[in-house]
Amino acid sequence: AVEAITYSACFYVFRCLLAEDVPATAGLMRPIKMVAPEGTVVNARTPAAVAGGNVETSQRIVDVLLRALAQAVxxxxxxxxxxxxxxxxxxxxxPRTKGPFAYYETVAGGMGARPTKTGVSGVHTHMTNSLNTPAEAVEYAYPLRVRQYSLRPDSGGEGRHRGGDGIVREIEVLADAEVTLLAERRTHAPYGLSGGGDGVRGNASVIRENGSSQEMPGKFNTRLRRGERIRMETPGGGGWGK
Incomplete structure (x- = not known):
């Protein structure tokens, strides 16, 4: 991530800890010193690749800061x-227009449980700042068919308050297509707090013409033939309390 993304993620975390009537202004960061050494993952410099900085590194910065602050409050x-x-x-x-198409979306997951409430299921949390893409809108605008769109049962972490469940989203391509996924939480699960259990990690798979399923890593690029599918199972949030 570039330094501005790191700054924004820090700003967001500390803003969340303040009362709702506190304005989101530059003054919020005056008592905070941000240390982000040049050439690191939180302050990248040319020619480092930063395509995932805004969408993935920012999420990890938020997770790290919140877990550290949990020791204090x-x-x-x-x-x-x-x-x-x-x-x-x-x-x-x-095939309908004979022209190129490009489709991009971010797929929601589970919110972490809160000290007094369960986490919300199937939502974008923290740095995502984007909305659900309805199946009808996808199918109308693109040569795609949404085969499944549902919550992922029991993917939220256990605890006094459970984490929210992730989502299952399976899309069939109705034309030969190139597919790219950029995702995290494949190795390390979303953590629970105060004795709560971790959320279930995410996974993705490609379902080929012959019905075989191929598990894919969190970051991949592949070609799909017409009728093949990409299936995503997004992580659940961590639980809170025993």
Whole structure:
């Protein structure tokens, strides 16, 4: 991430800890010293790749800061949310128009449980700042068919307050297409707090013409033939309390 993204993520975290009537101005950061050494993942310099900085690194910065602050104010800090924007891109030639198409969306996950409430299921949390893409809108505008769009049962972490569940989203391509996924939380699960359990990690798979399913990493690029599918199961949020 470039330094501005790191600054924004820090600003967001500390703004969340203040009363709602406190304005979001530059004054909020005056008592805070941000140390982001040049050439690191939180202050990248040319020619470093930063495509995932705004959408993925920012999420991890938020998770790290919240977990650290939980040691000081545990009654104010939620468990980790899904922690990834699950960036999906699909592109190819639309057989209806004979022209190129490009589709991009971020897929929601589970919110981390809060000290007094369960986490919300199937929502964008923290740095995502984007809305649900309805299946009808996808199918109308692109040569795609949404085969499944549902909550992912029991993917939220256990605890006094459960983490929110992630989402299952399966999309069939109706034309040969190139698919790219940029996602996190495949190795380390969203953490629980105060004794709460971790959320379930995310995963993705490609379902081929012959019905075989191929598990994919969190970051990949592949070609799909017409009728093949990409399936995403997004992480659940961590639980809070025993």
């Amino acid at each position: 545990p009654a104010r800090i939620p468990a980790a949310a899904s922690g990834t924007m699950n960036n999906l891109t699909i592109g190819g030639i639309d």
